[in-house]
Amino acid sequence: MKHMLSIVVLLAILMASTVAVYAQEPFTVVDGAAVAVATVVSVDEKTRAIALVGPEGDHWEITAGPEVRNFAQIKRGDRIIASYYQGFAIDIGPAGSGVKDRLDALEMDRAKKGEKPGVRITQATAAVGVVKAINTKERTIVLEGVKNTLTLEVAEDVDISKIKVGGKAEAVYFESYAVNLVPAPKVSGTITLDSTSVAIGIGVTWGHGVLTMNDGSTHKFKVNGLSVVDVGMSSISATGEVFNLVETSDLNGDFSTGEIGVTVIGGGSASAMKNNKGVVIQLKSKQKGLKFTLAPGGMKIRLVE
Numbered sequence: 001m002k003h004m005l006s007i008v009v010l011l012a013i014l015m016a017s018t019v020a021v022y023a024q025e026p027f028t029v030v031d032g033a034a035v036a037v038a039t040v041v042s043v044d045e046k047t048r049a050i051a052l053v054g055p056e057g058d059h060w061e062i063t064a065g066p067e068v069r070n071f072a073q074i075k076r077g078d079r080i081i082a083s084y085y086q087g088f089a090i091d092i093g094p095a096g097s098g099v100k101d102r103l104d105a106l107e108m109d110r111a112k113k114g115e116k117p118g119v120r121i122t123q124a125t126a127a128v129g130v131v132k133a134i135n136t137k138e139r140t141i142v143l144e145g146v147k148n149t150l151t152l153e154v155a156e157d158v159d160i161s162k163i164k165v166g167g168k169a170e171a172v173y174f175e176s177y178a179v180n181l182v183p184a185p186k187v188s189g190t191i192t193l194d195s196t197s198v199a200i201g202i203g204v205t206w207g208h209g210v211l212t213m214n215d216g217s218t219h220k221f222k223v224n225g226l227s228v229v230d231v232g233m234s235s236i237s238a239t240g241e242v243f244n245l246v247e248t249s250d251l252n253g254d255f256s257t258g259e260i261g262v263t264v265i266g267g268g269s270a271s272a273m274k275n276n277k278g279v280v281i282q283l284k285s286k287q288k289g290l291k292f293t294l295a296p297g298g299m300k301i302r303l304v305e
Helices: 002-015
Strands: 034-044 049-053 059-064 079-085 088-094 124-135 140-144 149-154 168-174 177-183 189-199 203-213 218-224 226-228 237-243 253-255 272-274 280-285 292-294 299-303
Touching: 034 272, 034 280, 124 149, 140 168, 149 168, 203 299
Parallel strands: 059 177, 088 149
Antiparallel strands: 034 049, 034 079, 049 059, 079 177, 088 168, 124 140, 124 168, 140 149, 189 203, 189 237, 203 218, 203 226, 218 299, 226 292, 237 280, 253 299, 272 280
8 A cells, every 4th residue: 555655645746737738848759668659639638638630541549647737728739749668557566465456546536626736547558477587777568468568667666676577467558658749849840751672471661752841941861670561562751740750860860660669659650750869750651551560670761972
């Protein structure tokens, strides 16, 4: 019970931090987190659940964590950039420790008038499985269940010292947990991509693309590491929007969907990705229904000028 209270107190303290102005909240690159560019469909103030729609019309839902200080300013119709974890464990322990049985106890009602603000959690899920891997530095645990395998980022206040590889564990986690939500800034530019080859069972080897800045200038680049699922055509092309590009050279780098968010929300598509300079690319295939995936090392872009 003491451990459960520590989680509740921690969330309350985080939620009590100074509220930032939504329009000025910066987008930060969170290690291991995935990224998505989407439009807000609905916001639930009590559960902090936000329903989103992506560029392909796919719908999904994320829970805004207490780190999201601008939650009150998020409105239906806003286009946002979300930094999130696909699996975020708020409690985990060896099998039989009773973690999954305390799921209801993790719900925390919003504070009453005059009290410090809190958060109510209602979107958490319980799971039991075999621990396949532990990264103590990154605080990630791979949990293999009967139906699927989860990669979970574990909250800082949760003790993972008793979790062992090969042993069974039970966890309570958010399926999609947002740590940063900001209004999408003005588009810095657009890109077009064209593949050089497509092969069934191999995917796509991308060859080249063009970045068009808002001032009309164009810049050529090479790209690799992007592929597609269920290839059945001779060529693939895509267009995209680029955000947070301060100068053209910022486009150089390795783009990823995030280590924890590698199984991306919204249908498993790697349509949004970021590099270590905070540049975000939102891709859209010209072929209807086509979904992108990334190589293990991500998508690499190199300007050729």
